Amino acid sequence: RFVRFALDERADTTLALLAECFDVLGGVPGVVLADRMGCLKGGVVANKVVPTAEYVRFAAHHGFRPDFCEASDPESKGIVENLVGYAKTDLMIPGLDGSGGEPFTDVVAANTAAAVWCVEVNAAVHSEICAVPAERLVIERELLAPLPSLRASIGRVVTRKVDRLSCVRFGSARYSVPVALIGAQVRLRVDHDRSLAILTVRADGRGDGELVAEHLLVAPGEAS
DSSP: OOOOOOSOOOHHHHHHHHHHHHHHHTSBOSEEEEOOOTTTEEEEETTEEEEOHHHHHHHHHHTOEEEEOOTTOGGGGHHHHHHHHHHHHHTSOOOTTSOOSOSOSSHHHHHHHHHHHHHHHHTSOOTTTSSOHHHHHHHHGGGSBOOOSSOOOOSOEEEEEOOTTSEEEETTEEEEOOGGGTTOEEEEEEOTTSEEEEEEOOTTSOSOOOEEEEEEOOOTTOBO
């Protein structure tokens, strides 16, 4: 099981978490079955979902075939729905003082708890397969395709020139980078957790370069 929390269902958030799932698995499956999420669905033709161009590029980068659940057919997504229910009852436990509600104050704390919970439940015998999922994954990992050498570019990516103050502008705000990059071109990428990653531009122009700075997004006119 792989369980994570998110603050929204945007495409960049969904694809970033899917990439994290592949990293945890240590490989890429041949087919990825998704619900008919609006962020991944470009349209429907003859009751068949047409994926968005961004999702197609992501799938081609990792080498899997995107597939979607059938409309109004709970059985086509029953395995995942069961896991959602399990996570709600076992991970999102109401407060012990009887107040109810989730025990998490933010998405970072929730995902830290989720990662620990996954390690715990994947080390116990699964009632359906009568095996330990973590041990089964070691065997089934041989059937997965290898992870791509470069992470897919997800989210908004722009190129900026580092000014004489060793800063770049984004969204009418300024973000500092190492002084050695003054005058150089860098890539800026907004990640799913609303942080701004600043990366060097690769010489071959492909993929992401080295991460040289990371900032939380700030309001227009501010500096970080």
